Amino acid sequence: MGIDTFINIILNGILIGGVYGLVASAFTFQAGALQIVNFSYGSSTMLAMYLTFFLIKEWNIPIVFAVVILFALFFTIGWIMRRTILNNTNHGTQILTTMAVELVIINLVIIFFTGFPRDMAIFEKRINITDTISVGLTQLICFFLAAAVLVSFHLFLNKTWAGMSIRAVVQKKEIANIMGINSERIMDLAFSISYLIIAIAGIMLMTMFQVEPHFGNYMMTISFLVCVTAGIGNMGGSFLSGIIIGILSALITTLLGAQFHDPVLFGLFVLILLVRPNGLFNSSKRIARQI
Amino acid sequence: MRSDNLLRRERLLHPLTAVSLALVILAAFVPIFGDRLMMNIAIMAMIYIILGHSWNLLTGLAGMFSITHALFFGLGVYGMSISVAKFHLPIIAGLLVGLLINIVMSAIVGMIGSKLSGLYFVMAQVGLSQTIYTLSIQLFPLTGGVTGLSMPREYLMDKSTLYWIALILAILTTLAFAFIRKSRMGTMFVALKENPDLSLSLGSNVGKWRIMATVMSASMASLAGSFYALFMMSNNPEVFSMVISLKIIIVVIVGGIGSVWGPIVGSSLVVMDELIRGIMPTTMAPFSVIIYALVLIIMAIRHPEGLISIGRSIGLKLEGKSMKKVSISK
Numbered sequence: 001m002g003i004d005t006f007i008n009i010i011l012n013g014i015l016i017g018g019v020y021g022l023v024a025s026a027f028t029f030q031a032g033a034l035q036i037v038n039f040s041y042g043s044s045t046m047l048a049m050y051l052t053f054f055l056i057k058e059w060n061i062p063i064v065f066a067v068v069i070l071f072a073l074f075f076t077i078g079w080i081m082r083r084t085i086l087n088n089t090n091h092g093t094q095i096l097t098t099m100a101v102e103l104v105i106i107n108l109v110i111i112f113f114t115g116f117p118r119d120m121a122i123f124e125k126r127i128n129i130t131d132t133i134s135v136g137l138t139q140l141i142c143f144f145l146a147a148a149v150l151v152s153f154h155l156f157l158n159k160t161w162a163g164m165s166i167r168a169v170v171q172k173k174e175i176a177n178i179m180g181i182n183s184e185r186i187m188d189l190a191f192s193i194s195y196l197i198i199a200i201a202g203i204m205l206m207t208m209f210q211v212e213p214h215f216g217n218y219m220m221t222i223s224f225l226v227c228v229t230a231g232i233g234n235m236g237g238s239f240l241s242g243i244i245i246g247i248l249s250a251l252i253t254t255l256l257g258a259q260f261h262d263p264v265l266f267g268l269f270v271l272i273l274l275v276r277p278n279g280l281f282n283s284s285k286r287i288a289r290q291i
Numbered sequence: 292m293r294s295d296n297l298l299r300r301e302r303l304l305h306p307l308t309a310v311s312l313a314l315v316i317l318a319a320f321v322p323i324f325g326d327r328l329m330m331n332i333a334i335m336a337m338i339y340i341i342l343g344h345s346w347n348l349l350t351g352l353a354g355m356f357s358i359t360h361a362l363f364f365g366l367g368v369y370g371m372s373i374s375v376a377k378f379h380l381p382i383i384a385g386l387l388v389g390l391l392i393n394i395v396m397s398a399i400v401g402m403i404g405s406k407l408s409g410l411y412f413v414m415a416q417v418g419l420s421q422t423i424y425t426l427s428i429q430l431f432p433l434t435g436g437v438t439g440l441s442m443p444r445e446y447l448m449d450k451s452t453l454y455w456i457a458l459i460l461a462i463l464t465t466l467a468f469a470f471i472r473k474s475r476m477g478t479m480f481v482a483l484k485e486n487p488d489l490s491l492s493l494g495s496n497v498g499k500w501r502i503m504a505t506v507m508s509a510s511m512a513s514l515a516g517s518f519y520a521l522f523m524m525s526n527n528p529e530v531f532s533m534v535i536s537l538k539i540i541i542v543v544i545v546g547g548i549g550s551v552w553g554p555i556v557g558s559s560l561v562v563m564d565e566l567i568r569g570i571m572p573t574t575m576a577p578f579s580v581i582i583y584a585l586v587l588i589i590m591a592i593r594h595p596e597g598l599i600s601i602g603r604s605i606g607l608k609l610e611g612k613s614m615k616k617v618s619i620s621k
C-alpha cells in the first residue's frame with residue numbers, strides 16, 4: 001500500500017468525520033447543556049435520512065422545498081417531544097421514554113417505508129489534487145457545510161437574544177425567570193433547534209451512506225463515541241473529535257477489514273469511558289457521577 | 292397498635308402467601324386444560340417473569356440502570372446453543388458455559404458500574420451491547436451469523452416438560468429475589484441506590500456490592516436465556532435486540548419496580564401481547580411493538596410506581612397511611 005492510498009484514506013476520513021462531528025454536536029448540546037438525555041437520537045437521524053430520500057427521490061419534490069418541509073417537520077417533532085415526554089428532569093424517565101420513542105420511530109418507518117435499504121446513488125465527482133490523490137465533491141461540500149452550520153450555531157448562541165437567553169436558562173433557571181425569560185418556552189426552542197441540526201445532519205448522511213431502519217443504532221453509538229471523546233457539552237471539541245473518529249474508522253476499515261470496524265470502535269468507546277470519562281482533552285476534575 | 296400487631300401475627304395465612312399459593316395451583320392446571328398455544332404463551336410469560344426479577348434485582352434494588360439487559364439473556368442463549376449444537380456437549384454443560392460467559396460479562400459491566408453511573412453507565416452498556424451484537428453476526432463459524440444455529444433434534448422436549456421447567460425456574464427466581472430483598476445484602480443494595488456517598492462513608496464496599504448485584508442478576512438472566520434456547524431450539528442475533536430489553540423493562544415498570552410482585556403482575560402484559568399477536572396477521576407485528584412503547588411512555592410518566600402501587604395505595608388508605616413515592620432512578 002503506497003503513501004498515496006494512505007493520504008486518500010485519511011482525507012476521506014476527515015471529510016466524513018466533519019459530518020460525524022455535526023451529528024454528535026446536537027447530542028452533546030442536548031445532553032450537556034439542556035440536561036435532556038435523548039436516546040431516540042439515532043432513530044431521529046435515521047428518520048431524517050429516510051424522509052430526505054423519499055421527498056427527493058420518490059416524490060420528486062424540488063430540493064429547496066424538500067429541505068423546508070424537513071425543517072418544519074423536525075422543528076415540530078422536537079417541540080412536541082419536549083412538550084409531552086421530556087418536560088421532567090429525571091434522567092431515568094427521560095432515557096426510558098426516549099427509548100420507547102426510538103422503537104416507535106423505527107417501527108413506523110418499517111410500516112410506511114419498509115425495511116428495504118435505500119441509497120441516493122449519487123455519482124460522485126472526484127476532484128483531483130494530484131494524479132492519485134482525490135476527494136469527492138459532495139463530501140467536500142458536506143464538510144464545509146457542517147463547519148458552517150456549527151459556526152452559525154455558535155454565533156446564534158452568542159450574538160442573538162434567543163441564543164443568549166438559552167445560555168442564561170442553562171446556567172441558572174431561576175435567575176433567568178426573574179429577568180423576564182420564559183424558561184420553559186426557551187427550553188422548547190432550544191430543543192427544537194437541536195432537532196433542526198439533526199435534520200441537516202440527516203440530509204448530509206444520506207449523500208454518504210445507505211440507510212436501513214436500524215442504521216440509527218450505529219449512528220447513535222458513533223455520536224456517543226464522539227461526545228465522550230470530546231467531553232459531553234463541548235460543542236467545538238465534538239467537531240474536532242468527530243474528525244479524529246472519522247480518520248480512525250477509515251483506517252480500521254482499510255487496515256483490519258470492515259468486519260472489525262464496529263467491535264474495535266465500540267470497544268474503544270467503553271475503554272475511553274472507563275479511563276477518561278470527561279473527555280480526552282478535558283483536564284477538569286469533575287467526576288462522571290455528576291450527570 | 293400492639294394488639295393490631297398481635298392480631299396480624301395470629302393470622303394463619305398472610306394474604307400475599309395465599310395469593311401466591313393460589314397462583315401456583317392455578318399454574319399447575321395449565322398443562323391439563325391448555326392447548327399448544329396456551330402453553331407457549333405461559334412459557335413466554337414465565338421467561339419474562341425470570342428476566343423481570345433479574346432486571347428488578349439490578350435496577351430496582353441495586354439502582355444500576357440496566358438499559359441493555361438482553362445482553363445477559365442473549366449470552367445465555369448463545370452459550371447454550373453454541374455448546375450443544377456446535378461442540379455436542381450435554382445440556383448441563385451448555386447451562387454452565389452460558390453462566391460462565393455471563394459471569395465474565397457481568398463482572399465487566401459491574402466494574403464499569405462501580406466507576407461510572409447515570410448517563411455514562413448507560414452509554415457504556417449501549418457500546419458493549421452493540422459490540423457483542425456485531426460480534427454475534429460477524430463470528431460466523433462460531434455463532435452461525437444472522438441465521439443462527441439450530442439445536443439437534445434429540446434435545447426437542449415436549450411442551451409440558453418445558454412448562455414445568457419454566458414454572459420451577461420462575462418460582463425459584465421469585466423466591467431468590469424475595470430472599471435477597473429481605474437479606475442483609477438487599478439492604479446494602481438499597482443503601483447504595485438511595486445514597487452511595489453515605490453508604491460509602493459508613494464503610495460498605497461500593498464496587499464489591501455493585502459487581503455482586505450484576506453477577507447475580509446476570510446469572511438469573513442466563514438461566515432464562517439457556518431455557519429459551521431449549522424452548523426455541525435455535526438462536527439468532529435478535530436476542531440481543533432493544534425490543535427484548537425494553538420488554539423486560541416494561542414488564543417490571545408496569546408491574547412495580549423494586550417489588551417481588553412487580554414482574555408477576557407485569558407479565559400479564561406479555562400474555563396479552565402474545566394473545567393479540569396470535570389473532571393478528573404477521574404483517575401487523577410492528578404495531579405490537581409500538582403499543583408496547585406507548586404503554587412504557589405512559590407508565591413511566593404517569594405511574595412510575597407501577598400497577599401494583601394502585602392496589603397498595605388502596606390498602607394503605609384503609610389503614611390510614613400515605614404512600615411513599617418511588618422514582619425509576621436517581
